[in-house]
Amino acid sequence: MSSSLQKILNNINGGSAPVELQGLAGSSKALVVSMLSKISGQSPGETAPVVVVCESFDIAEVLLHDIYYYFGREGVYFFPFWDVLPYDNFSPHKGLTAQRFQTLDALLNQQARILITTPNALMQCFLPRNDFLKNTITLTNEFVGSPDEIGKQLLNSGYIQVDVVEELGEFSTHGGILDVFPLNLEKPVRIEFSENSKAHFLKPFDIQTQHTDQTELSSLKILPAGEILFNQENIDFARKSLPEYRKECAPEVLLRLRQSLQKKEGFPGIESLSPLFYPELETLFDYFPDELILIIDEEKNVNKRADSFYQEVFMEYEISTQQNKLTLSPESLFLTHRELQTKLTKHVSLVLNSMKINNTKARTVHQLQFVDNKSLRNQFESAKATSAAGYMVQLLQKWQSSGTPVLLSAKNQTHADGFQQLLDDLGVESTAAGDQLTTNRCPWLDWLEKNDTENTSGSIPILTGKVSSGFRKLDSNGKALFVLLTEEEVFGEKTRNRRLQRAQVHQTAGNLDDLREGDHVVHLDYGIGRYHGLQKISAGGNQNEFMQLVFARDEKVYVPVENIHLVQKYVNADGTTPKLSKLGEKAWKKTRSKVAKTVENIAEELADI
Incomplete structure (x- = not known):
């Protein structure tokens, strides 16, 4: 079934029957997601977030950065799985926990427009919404209190007290000054109190120099600092739960956990014991609003990854039990792959597939003709061109003369200026667009549907921004209807990697x-x-x-x-x-x-x- 892309996207919403788009390539998936979010944002009422499920962290990260290119960064979030194995002796990296918690906060405050995640992350159970909200601290410059008072709240919210704040999730107090590094900020914040216990100022500061910025904050939100929060309510629940596990691990393991509860201190890998601290865990599905647009990227791969991940969880579970550690059941920490598939089937609005496949599921399927540019340069020999670069120049001139919408993309303005100069020397008229035409404000749908070629005829615009790859939209005869090329796709990769892999x-x-x-x-x-x-x-x-x-x-x-x-x-x-x-x-x-x-x-x- 073939139809206008704009009409297809206009008819997709959280309550519509699932639609499948086949034949997407390059960064066109990110463009489709971005356009869908912009279209849904034009509807009256609250904007439903667009949630995209990718098979792996690496694929999700590429899609995320491509969406930054087409949509911008505001309202775009990533919810990754931990960077450690289940039942491991390690805790997830603080930076990754910060990324997860910022996404949860955005969902709870209706600030997420686009959210990227993976099956691993969707299957994971973690702290419930009520605990997350209760342990989120909000301060204003009108706050009246003491550093010790805030310090107690920070300890309950998972922050660690240190002498000097250097890392995310730390705080320190020195007289009438409290320093804290919230998980949701790029810099730590210094709160200075006056003699009457009123907050004198809230200012970000530099870790190296300890100098505060000139800019004062009128308010400060501090998200929880860990997935296990050692407040009294959670500690009491854990103490009541521990006797159930006497037969499942060595006495010294339980003793160590009791000592941690006594000191209100965690240890590496304690996150795998989260059911001990919360009566009922939740998943990302519980944080989603009632209305959302769920997209599955490469459905077969997502289902396969969910299945293999749950098998991996079980293998790690068996290894952990043989090491005589306190090991909680996989069912208490994760959804099964079948439970995940049931939830995805219930909520899915759109499926994106790069290949054209025969699907027996009851859904509307649209065949698109989007192809990547990977093999373009390699066609120069069959085209009897003298070089790959020469062949690409010939193609650009051909598309330009026929009025085909063509866009070029460079990583930054310096690259764009160099790109333009090189093309001009080779006889291709181009213009570095600069701030006049930014990637998140381009009329992409108009260009794709070829309703507006005014900006793409004559001189070829060179946009600036980082995108993984371009793509071409073809008609049924293989003729290009729209072209986006990166500088690497025109002149080849220029890499200089000194890092030890x-x-x-x-x-x-x-x-x-x-x-x-x-x-x-x-x-x-x-x-x-x-x-x-x-x-x-x-x-x-x-x-x-x-x-x-x-x-x-x-x-x-x-x-x-x-x-x-x-x-x-x-x-x-x-x-x-x-x-x-x-x-x-x-x-x-x-x-x-x-x-x-x-x-x-x-x-x-x-x-x-």
């Missing part, structure tokens, strides 16, 4: 023959530990071999032998015994970042010689 680590890492029990080793992600030999662990019906590494506080990590490239024998020139790394703490990450930066600086100096 994980794949390269294979070539430099040691092997098991070099290791003896008791040797100190360095794990790329976890830091310095001791090698305690090999251990066979059964999981998912298979028996696999793991390296047992022991870190500070006698915490153990089991590394599959196929990941030996992540582990190297520790070598110290002076022969002193190294200090073992503490899992989940910042010290190793800071050391690794500092070394990586030093290596990169040296590489840059060598490259300049």
Whole structure:
């Protein structure tokens, strides 16, 4: 079925029957999502958010940045899954938790226009809306109180008290001054109180210099700092829940958890025990408003990923139980893949597929002709052109002379100016659009439907912004009706990568023959530990071999032998015994970042010689 894209999008809403668009390629999916959100935003009443489910984090991130290009950043959010495995001995990165919580806050306050997520994240259970709202703190410059009073609220909301604030989720008090680094801000904020306990000012400040900005804030929202909140209500619930698990783990495990509750302190990986702290967990579906437009990107891949993820959860569950840890059931922490598919089927409004497939589901299917530009440059030989760049110039001139809407895109204004100069030298008339024609304000629908070619005839506009790729819209005979090309698609990639990639680590890492029990080793992600030999662990019906590494506080990590490239024998020139790394703490990450930066600086100096 073929129809105008504008008509198709106009008829999609939260209550309509599902529609499937096939034949999308390049960044055209992001453009469709952006246009749909703009169209739904023109309707009277509250704007329903557009929620897009992508199969993986990487694909979601590409789509997210492409949507920034077509739609802008305002109202666009990403809700990722954790960067750690289920039942792992590690907590998710604070920056990732911040991204998740900012998205939840936007949903609860009807500020989300477009939301990108993955099946893993949708299946996950976490703190309920009521707890999230109760532990969100709002202050104004009219606030009357004391730093200690706010400090107690911050502790209940998951913030950690330190001497000097350096990281997200930290706060400190010094006399009449309170510093806090909220998860929803890029800079920490200093609150200074006057003698009558009134907030004198709220100002962002620089971590390095400790100097406050000139700009004062009239109000400050502070989101919760963690997925486990050690307030009295949650602690009391956890204490009542613990006796149920006496038979499921070693006594020392329960003792450690009781001590954490007593001190109101978490430990790495405590997030996998969230059902102990909340009577009932919720999922992202519970945070969604009643009206939404749900889009599934590559439905078959999303369902397949949900299935494999739930199998992965079960395998991690079996490994965790064999390690005698307190391990809660997968059903208490995640939706099953079948439960997810049921919810997606109930809410879905639009399915996007790059391929044309035969679908037996009862839905309207529209066939589109959007193709990517990956193979364009490689066609120069069959076209008997002298070079790929020369062939692309010929195509641009052909499209330009025929009145086909053509747009070019450069990463920034400097690139756009260079792009224009090069094209002019090759006989292609182009214009760097600059601020006169920004990507989020372009009449994309008019151009795609070829209702308005005024801005695309004659000189070819060069837009500025980062987009993963362009695309072409074709007619049934393969003729281009609309073209968007990036500078890389015209003149080829120009990459200069000095960073050490994980794949390269294979070539430099040691092997098991070099290791003896008791040797100190360095794990790329976890830091310095001791090698305690090999251990066979059964999981998912298979028996696999793991390296047992022991870190500070006698915490153990089991590394599959196929990941030996992540582990190297520790070598110290002076022969002193190294200090073992503490899992989940910042010290190793800071050391690794500092070394990586030093290596990169040296590489840059060598490259300049």
